[in-house]
Amino acid sequence: GAGVSQSPSNKVTEKGKDVELRCDPISGHTALYWYRQSLGQGLEFLIYFQGNSAPDKSGLPSDRFSAERTGGSVSTLTIQRTQQEDSAVYLCASSLDFSGTGEQYFGPGTRLTVT
Amino acid sequence: AQSVTQLGSHVSVSEGALVLLRCNYSSSVPPYLFWYVQYPNQGLQLLLKYTSAATLVKGINGFEAEFKKSETSFHLTKPSAHMSDAAEYFCAVSDNNAGNMLTFGGGTRLMVKP
Numbered sequence: 052g053a054g055v056s057q058s059p060s061n062k063v064t065e066k067g068k069d070v071e072l073r074c075d076p077i078s079g080h081t082a083l084y085w086y087r088q089s090l091g092q093g094l095e096f097l098i099y100f101q102g103n104s105a106p107d108k109s110g111l112p113s114d115r116f117s118a119e120r121t122g123g124s125v126s127t128l129t130i131q132r133t134q135q136e137d138s139a140v141y142l143c144a145s146s147l148d149f150s151g152t153g154e155q156y157f158g159p160g161t162r163l164t165v166t
Numbered sequence: 167a168q169s170v171t172q173l174g175s176h177v178s179v180s181e182g183a184l185v186l187l188r189c190n191y192s193s194s195v196p197p198y199l200f201w202y203v204q205y206p207n208q209g210l211q212l213l214l215k216y217t218s219a220a221t222l223v224k225g226i227n228g229f230e231a232e233f234k235k236s237e238t239s240f241h242l243t244k245p246s247a248h249m250s251d252a253a254e255y256f257c258a259v260s261d262n263n264a265g266n267m268l269t270f271g272g273g274t275r276l277m278v279k280p
Contacts, residue, residue, distance in 0.1 A: 157209035
C-alpha cells in the first residue's frame with residue numbers, strides 16, 4: 052500500500068512569508084509525528100498527534116510554528132513569518148498506534164529553503 | 167530526559183569489511199531503541215528495533231544490534247559491508263511514557279570503499 056506522502060517536496064520562500072507543509076499518513080495509522088532535520092540541529096521532534104487527543108506541541112521551537120490534523124488523517128504544518136533558521140527538511144511519520152514499540156514510517160520530507 | 171550519542175559522524179570501511187556503528191543512550195526508564203537508515207534524498211527506513219525482548223536484534227540487509235544495559239549501548243554491526251550500505255544511519259530512543267516520540271542521535275555517515 053501507499054506510504055507516507057509529503058508535499059511539496061521542495062519549497063523556496065522569502066523570509067517573512069508563511070508556508071504550509073502537508074503530510075498524508077498511511078491509512079489507518081492513528082499516530083502522526085513531525086520532525087525537523089537540519090545541519091546544525093540534527094533530527095528534532097516537533098509535534099505529534101494521537102487520534103483525537105490534544106497534540107503534544109512540546110517540540111515546537113517557537114510560536115510561529117503550528118500544526119493541525121483534520122479528521123484524524125492529513126496534517127498540515129504551518130510556519131508563519133519564516134526565518135532563515137527555519138531552513139531544513141521537515142519529515143512526517145506515522146505509526147499504527149501510540150505504543151513505544153510501534154515502528155514509525157517516514158515520508159520523504161519537504162526541503163524548505165528560506166531566502 | 168533521554169539522549170542518544172553516536173560516536174563518529176563519519177565511518178569509512180572497505181567493501182567486505184566489518185561495519186560497526188556505535189550508539190550510546192541515556193534514559194530514565196527502560197528504553198525502546200531503533201536504528202534507521204537514510205539514503206540520499208530519501209526518508210528514514212527502519213533497520214531494526216529493540217523492545218525488551220531478545221537483546222540481540224536482527225534487522226534487514228544483514229544488520230544486527232545488541233542491547234547492552236550495563237554499557238547503555240546499542241551498537242549496529244554487519245559482518246561484511248556492501249557498496250549499497252553507504253548511507254546515513256541514525257540511532258534513536260523512545261520512551262513510551264513520553265509519548266513515543268523519537269530522540270535521535272546525530273547520525274553516522276557510512277562510506278564504503280571498493
